[in-house]
Amino acid sequence: MADRREDIARWREAGLLDSETAERLLAFEASAAAPKPARGEGLPSITEAVLYLGIVVLAVGVFYLAAFNWEDMRSWARIAAVGVPLLLALLSGAAMVRSDDAALRRGGQAAWALAVALGGGSVAVVFDEHDLWGGLGHGGLLAVGVSTASLALLLWVLSPRHLQVLALGGAAMFLAVTIGNWPEDFDFSLLGIAALAFGGAALALTEAGFVVPRASARPVFAAVALFGPYLAGVNGATWAELVVFAAAAAIGALSVWRASFTYIAIAVVAVFFELVSFVIRHFESRVGVPVALILSGGLLVAAVLILVRLRPFDHFRRRA
Amino acid sequence: MRARLYVAAVLGGLGALVVVAVVVLRVGRIDPSPPQLAGHPNNAIPGEIVYLDRNDCIVRAAASGAWRVQVYCLALAQYALRPDVTRVDKDTVAYFQWSEPTYELVEINLTTKAVRHTVAQAARLGEYGLSGIVSPSGEVLAQDNDRGIFVVSSGARTKVAEFETPEYRSPHLETWSPDGKWFALRYYADEAQTSAELWILSRDGKVKGTLVADAGYSMVSWWIDGLGAWPKVMQDRPK
Numbered sequence: 001m002a003d004r005r006e007d008i009a010r011w012r013e014a015g016l017l018d019s020e021t022a023e024r025l026l027a028f029e030a031s032a033a034a035p036k037p038a039r040g041e042g043l044p045s046i047t048e049a050v051l052y053l054g055i056v057v058l059a060v061g062v063f064y065l066a067a068f069n070w071e072d073m074r075s076w077a078r079i080a081a082v083g084v085p086l087l088l089a090l091l092s093g094a095a096m097v098r099s100d101d102a103a104l105r106r107g108g109q110a111a112w113a114l115a116v117a118l119g120g121g122s123v124a125v126v127f128d129e130h131d132l133w134g135g136l137g138h139g140g141l142l143a144v145g146v147s148t149a150s151l152a153l154l155l156w157v158l159s160p161r162h163l164q165v166l167a168l169g170g171a172a173m174f175l176a177v178t179i180g181n182w183p184e185d186f187d188f189s190l191l192g193i194a195a196l197a198f199g200g201a202a203l204a205l206t207e208a209g210f211v212v213p214r215a216s217a218r219p220v221f222a223a224v225a226l227f228g229p230y231l232a233g234v235n236g237a238t239w240a241e242l243v244v245f246a247a248a249a250a251i252g253a254l255s256v257w258r259a260s261f262t263y264i265a266i267a268v269v270a271v272f273f274e275l276v277s278f279v280i281r282h283f284e285s286r287v288g289v290p291v292a293l294i295l296s297g298g299l300l301v302a303a304v305l306i307l308v309r310l311r312p313f314d315h316f317r318r319r320a
Numbered sequence: 321m322r323a324r325l326y327v328a329a330v331l332g333g334l335g336a337l338v339v340v341a342v343v344v345l346r347v348g349r350i351d352p353s354p355p356q357l358a359g360h361p362n363n364a365i366p367g368e369i370v371y372l373d374r375n376d377c378i379v380r381a382a383a384s385g386a387w388r389v390q391v392y393c394l395a396l397a398q399y400a401l402r403p404d405v406t407r408v409d410k411d412t413v414a415y416f417q418w419s420e421p422t423y424e425l426v427e428i429n430l431t432t433k434a435v436r437h438t439v440a441q442a443a444r445l446g447e448y449g450l451s452g453i454v455s456p457s458g459e460v461l462a463q464d465n466d467r468g469i470f471v472v473s474s475g476a477r478t479k480v481a482e483f484e485t486p487e488y489r490s491p492h493l494e495t496w497s498p499d500g501k502w503f504a505l506r507y508y509a510d511e512a513q514t515s516a517e518l519w520i521l522s523r524d525g526k527v528k529g530t531l532v533a534d535a536g537y538s539m540v541s542w543w544i545d546g547l548g549a550w551p552k553v554m555q556d557r558p559k
Contacts, residue, residue, distance in 0.1 A: 139343075183348020185486050186491075187348050190348065201331060202331060304530060
């Protein structure tokens with residue numbers, strides 16, 4: 001609130017706001033109409049963090065117990081071993097995700113993010129146990145990818161939070177992998193195209209204001225759009241290497257347009273890794289690494305020079 | 321909520337479009353199997369083939385694809401080794417099975433389906449290890465890493481055919497025909513290798529056909545009246 005008052009005062013001094021509008025804005029911010037931070041919003045407490053740690057350790061123990069006895073389990077028991085935790089995750093998430101308490105909401109998000117992984121696992125076990133569509137071959141795995149992405153999308157629609165965005169990004173990448181697995185021999189080009197399509201579409205929707213929260217959607221979907229073609233390039237598709245550079249340039253341009261530091265950071269990281277891979281693949285190894293480092297260093301310097309002109313830096317300077 | 325449903329419709333639609341296109345267009349799927357002989361028998365292919373199918377039943381099939389009959393079903397444990405069934409004469413197929421304390425020879429009459437068990441020492445195994453890779457006249461069927469199939473004769477190598485198969489899933493060489501003019505190949509169309517196709521290939525590579533798609537894991541035996549069986553597994557039979 002203090003920041004907003006400062007901003008409004010500064011805008012009034014600059015002649016961007018008249019006094020009447022400024023007063024109305026201040027009154028609005030002070031009124032009940034303005035969204036209030038929920039109780040406990042922010043970083044989780046130590047108690048909450050220890051609770052999560054305990055749940056993770058417990059889950060790993062249960063996972064190993066099931067894994068070590070998998071061969072001796074009956075078919076229904078195998079399905080139940082993943083299906084029951086899935087139901088528990090979905091139900092507990094549904095109970096917590098709309099709570100007034102921020103800690104419980106975070107727990108709900110975590111439960112639903114886990115449910116996405118368990119949902120994929122459950123479908124995989126059912127396909128494997130009942131030998132549907134060839135078991136866990138090309139078709140079965142594709143069905144697992146579709147199911148996982150559908151569940152992730154549904155849970156994001158019901159609760160558009162950071163962890164659901166992360167789960168959606170992970171599920172989109174997994175779906176791209178299962179699409180790449182569809183051909184007889186794994187096709188990294190197909191993976192790259194699918195990931196680029198999913199990540200690109202989600203980024204467009206993010207910038208159009210439809211995908212929220214934008215803070216997590218931007219890095220997650222930019223990473224999906226870049227990582228797929230990167231994998232294709234590393235595995236021999238030259239077109240994909242060029243696509244990574246082009247997509248990174250587009251995301252860099254987007255960072256300038258939308259004044260987003262996140263985008264430029266993702267783009268620089270992608271170009272760095274792609275450049276190293278590209279030079280090593282296409283130049284002699286003796287000169288490949290030094291050239292890659294020189295080019296990457298030059299790129300970083302160029303990126304910084306571009307960033308100097310960005311509005312976020314102006315903002316940082318003003319706040320300083 | 322409306323905006324989120326819009327996102328779900330766009331992303332879900334895009335995902336569905338990509339998946340349906342990939343599946344319907346069979347992107348990257350390879351089907352190297354030659355045409356089925358069952359629907360269009362090729363009478364130029366002589367003799368009969370016996371094989372053990374994926375349900376452990378002995379099947380007798382015309383190599384031309386004109387007919388196929390189930391002869392006898394074995395009772396085998398799930399993880400037991402599948403026996404190699406061989407044709408021993410016009411009326412008999414046989415296989416070896418372990419029967420404490422030794423192997424016994426099991427012979428089945430193709431017409432009456434009568435079964436005879438004798439101790440295996442009475443029979444003498446032939447060139448079991450070479451299977452059917454060597455022809456009756458001593459030529460050898462070979463394969464390279466580029467999915468090519470060759471006949472090696474007197475040190476000269478002649479390419480017969482090449483099949484566009486998925487990586488690491490080239491057809492296995494199964495046997496020559498007793499007249500040395502044809503080959504039987506085994507191809508696992510299913511990645512899980514639950515059953516195999518048996519392909520017939522002419523020596524010049526011009527005629528190709530899929531005989532059956534339900535073969536199990538064991539060796540096949542080719543019989544031509546007047547020429548006998550190939551590969552020759554048994555040199556002597558018990559009286």
